[in-house]
Amino acid sequence: MRQSPAVVVIEPSRSWFDLKLKAVWDYRELLYFLAWRDLKARYSQTVMGLAWAVLQPLFMMLVFTVIFSKIARLPSDGIPYPLFAYAALVPWTYFSKSLDRSGFSIVAESNLITKIYFPRLIVPLSATLGGLIDFAIAFLLMVVMMVWFGVFPTWKLMVLPFYLLITILASLAVSLWLSALFVKYRDISALMPILIQIWMFASPIVYPSSMIPQEWQGLYNINPMVGIINGFRWALVGTPAPDPALLALNILTIAVSLLLGMAYFNRRANTFADVI
């Protein structure tokens, strides 16, 4: 039973940059169970259950189609507008929901945070990963719509997992910042809806990114959702492929904010129980 005893060392953390990934790996079961709990609790009390995961993007797609396509007459790269909008709403809904859930996750779990140790990174991580079920359901409707509009997938669909991965990483990067900041600055709860609203219109959801003038594309692509949404559209409904240079810029933004976000989060995490 008693193997070589593990040593737990408790001391003030010194390093400025520490990702603590090993601790997260040791607690991977907790990660899974927290995500599983949220799902089970979320859907056990609603009659419609998982259907809600579809309804929100579906409803937004209908509204956008009426307003931005029928009334404002925005172009959609030659794709039927409902398909055009929904292909963007699938990753966007995942991203915005993740921000919303993970951003408040640390404060929502304050009872655990103040009573027991585990790597705090687990909390926003599980909230981000838990949204993947909703993503999968929303994606099923995407498939149905593609069949309806007679758009059939090509080999490009194989690249979709890559885009999904960077969507997850982008969500996580922003969530880490938000959740750590929210512990200290409760104003974040008021800022969150505004942030998500602005971010949505700064991403090519209701309009094609080709509408942005060429000289602004560099600045525009600092928003990683631009590359992600273009990638989803390209892989699913065959809009023009994203510019590789701009995609690289998107990925760079994500990587930098994710690494800094993790380091910032871990630094703040040491004081969560003091401040919360």
Added chain:
Amino acid sequence: MGDIAIRVEHLSKKYEIVMGNSRGHSGLAEEMTQGVRRMLGMGGGAGSSSLRREEIWPVRDVSFEVQCGEIVGIIGRNGAGKSTLLKILSRIIEPTSGRAQMYGRVGTLLEVGMGFHPQLTGRDNIYLSGIIYGMKKQEIDKRFDEIVAFSGVEKYIDTPVKRYSSGMYVRLAFAVGAHMDCEVLIVDEALAVGDSQFQKKCLDKMHDMGEHGRTVLFVSHNMDAVTRLCKRVILLDQGKVIADGSSHEVVGTYMHVGASSVRGFKEWTDLTTAPGDDVARLCAVRVKTINGRIADVIDIRRTFAIEVEIEVLKPGWVLTPNLEFYSDGEGCLFESFDMDPVWRSRSRPVGRYVSTAWVPGNLLSEGAHFVTVHCVSIDPFRIMIKVEEVVGFRVVDNYEGDSARGDFTGEMVGVVRPMLKWATQFVPRQESANIERGERGTGL
């Protein structure tokens, strides 16, 4: 054995309290305006000068070591730093300086039912809570039946826990915590509140763990539980360790930290101000163990003495010292008169007298006790000396199985705790019928 399980070196925790901001969460706007002020060289402007920063040290320079298999109690008053220390050792908060090392798997039980979700079933919650306590899924699989049996909620294991009674809920929650497998367990007394059966299970389990070579750190201000469970106790006051030793000594020290300073002896060196009158004055009262040592803490099983020293200033009186025993919050338990045959009916010459009353072991119950001393003349009746609650002591039960509590570790009721002679005989069924008939027969 003999290995170190916990080593704590100069552990400190500092908080900075900003006076005038009791919310704890700083406003984003507030901090931004301050930042802008600082950038513009307006530091020390009107806004920042009204905020006074104050340092507090809930834990300051704490060091101790715990051997494998030891059960150590940490006591102290509210605000002494117990829970801060507990949270540092549980890795919930970080120390400001210093270092602690723990060898082996560390389990912390600051609260039962961590992570329980009302919507989920008992089964789901066992897994969830177990994982949160740091168990592996495989371990839970293996011990699942054991946990369910321990909790006694087999029938409802697939019912959402929101439908459980509060008793069932607590039993299930505790069952999970009790099956944690670890070498070092850190437990908060918050656990030991609740119904007495639950408390007992809790203490039993901890005692059990100690027997199996596990190390337990038990944080509490329930003195009786601490002495019952722990041989060694660490006393904290204002964030510092002020005593570390056997539970008897430390619990004794604890009693005179702070306001109440009633202790095991009281002496008056100046006879003119000592309590009493022109006939007799009280010089000293002492609580002594059977070995003659002055003590504040008495083992429940041991005989001890109350010693009363009196100076007689005027001859010609038959004097009778008298003691009244009070237990904390329970009123007077009994009183007793000096029955020494030599001085019982003889008037005392001037001089000093020491009367000793032996109180048998297994009489008083656990807890704080106080003694009121009188010295009277019975005929004619006159009170020469009367000092209320002049000395105090604490009766403790170390739970070694030979006190009146036997193997029971929970709270016991009653103001006295005599050891009764018990005998139990096994009576086979047939014989019992005979005995019944036989008894009835003799009755006729």
